[in-house]
Amino acid sequence: MKVTTSSVAVLAVGAAAAPSNTTPRAATKVQAACSSAVSLNAKSNVFSKYTLHPNTFYRSEVAKAVEAISDASLKTSAAKVGEVGSFLWLDSIANIAKFDDAVADVPCENILGLVIYDLPGRDCAAKASNGELKYNELDRYKTEYIDPIVAKIKANPNTAFALLIEPDSLPNLVTNADLSTCQESESAYEEGVAYALKSLNLPNVVMYIDAGHGGWLGWDANLKPGAEELAKVYKAAGSPSQVRGYATNIAGWNAWDEEPGEFSDASDAKYNSCQNEKTYVTKFSAALSSAGFPNHAIVDTGRNAVTGLREEWGDWCNVNGAGFGVRPTADTGLELADAFVWGKPGGESDGTSDEGATRYDSFCGKPDAYKPSPEAGEWNQAYFEMLLENASPAF
Numbered sequence: 001m002k003v004t005t006s007s008v009a010v011l012a013v014g015a016a017a018a019p020s021n022t023t024p025r026a027a028t029k030v031q032a033a034c035s036s037a038v039s040l041n042a043k044s045n046v047f048s049k050y051t052l053h054p055n056t057f058y059r060s061e062v063a064k065a066v067e068a069i070s071d072a073s074l075k076t077s078a079a080k081v082g083e084v085g086s087f088l089w090l091d092s093i094a095n096i097a098k099f100d101d102a103v104a105d106v107p108c109e110n111i112l113g114l115v116i117y118d119l120p121g122r123d124c125a126a127k128a129s130n131g132e133l134k135y136n137e138l139d140r141y142k143t144e145y146i147d148p149i150v151a152k153i154k155a156n157p158n159t160a161f162a163l164l165i166e167p168d169s170l171p172n173l174v175t176n177a178d179l180s181t182c183q184e185s186e187s188a189y190e191e192g193v194a195y196a197l198k199s200l201n202l203p204n205v206v207m208y209i210d211a212g213h214g215g216w217l218g219w220d221a222n223l224k225p226g227a228e229e230l231a232k233v234y235k236a237a238g239s240p241s242q243v244r245g246y247a248t249n250i251a252g253w254n255a256w257d258e259e260p261g262e263f264s265d266a267s268d269a270k271y272n273s274c275q276n277e278k279t280y281v282t283k284f285s286a287a288l289s290s291a292g293f294p295n296h297a298i299v300d301t302g303r304n305a306v307t308g309l310r311e312e313w314g315d316w317c318n319v320n321g322a323g324f325g326v327r328p329t330a331d332t333g334l335e336l337a338d339a340f341v342w343g344k345p346g347g348e349s350d351g352t353s354d355e356g357a358t359r360y361d362s363f364c365g366k367p368d369a370y371k372p373s374p375e376a377g378e379w380n381q382a383y384f385e386m387l388l389e390n391a392s393p394a395f
Contacts, residue, residue, distance in 0.1 A: 052085030121185030128351025215313030218274030323390025347384030
């Protein structure tokens with residue numbers, strides 16, 4: 001299926017596949033938190049002061065992966081991956097429990113990245129990462145998911161948090177409005193995200209709402225509607241002061257500044273001027289500013305080291321040949337881009353390649369998808385080792 005301005009999200013939505021439910025091993029305790037309450041200024045770039053924390057859960061996954069590697073050189077390189085800061089996905093009510101171990105060892109100079117990801121009818125245009133809540137269970141989302149997270153953050157006022165709000169949700173409403181599943185979820189998405197923004201608007205928090213990527217909302221016809229959708233929900237929440245902007249390329253593969261762009265020679269390239277994420281951030285930030293929404297971005301570079309692997313923009317599942325990208329940093333070269341981050345934990349599957357599985361999505365069976373691959377969020381050792389071997393810069 002060719003990516004167009006109307007169909008792109010159908011192809012892109014599975015990228016934010018939910019991470020693993022495996023219980024992490026106990027983290028090594030270090031001096032954690034600050035000596036007094038943290039107050040973040042969302043008018044500034046917090047990543048210029050704080051380092052994205054290497055969370056306990058991903059460190060544990062990587063440690064187990066290292067044990068499974070026999071090659072001494074690769075083993076040494078693999079161990080270094082666990083030292084890289086990444087976002088922790090609280091992708092179900094049960095997985096809120098990950099918070100306690102994760103917050104226990106965050107030093108004052110670090111910021112803990114959390115992905116808020118459990119909307120009713122989640123990923124309405126994909127199968128691989130569907131959530132636990134039905135589209136009509138908004139009350140459960142509020143009381144059983146958001147409220148407990150709010151309580152935990154309030155109980156840790158001396159720790160800084162960066163929150164990535166609901167990957168794939170609002171972009172789906174912009175480009176997949178023709179799907180009955182997205183039509184059913186629309187009110188829950190908008191009200192749910194607004195509730196999350198309002199409830200999580202705490203002094204030690206900075207928030208970024210997911211905005212797809214350049215191959216999704218970056219199409220010329222999608223820039224303005226995309227910006228207006230984010231602004232609509234932000235204003236419905238009361239324009240919370242701790243919203244800094246948006247997140248792009250989460251669990252994605254797009255290059256930051258490749259020229260002329262990975263799909264610049266496609267027949268429909270003339271309809272998308274955002275052929276890399278740098279251009280997308282520049283253009284989408286301008287649209288957001290016009291719509292009345294904070295316009296600074298964080299960009300996921302966790303798996304985007306190698307380009308030219310996908311057949312189409314929207315091929316989102318376990319791209320074969322991928323590599324770990326630039327490590328988290330505030331040195332992006334663009335004022336509108338606050339930081340490069342690792343949003344998707346590299347090594348966790350985007351979705352199963354088993355055609356007989358209930359959650360099988362055809363994009364995980366495409367020629368450019370790695371096979372075999374387990375269910376979304378489950379660890380894929382071979383894929384992790386591939387990411388490591390293809391990393392740029394190398395470990």
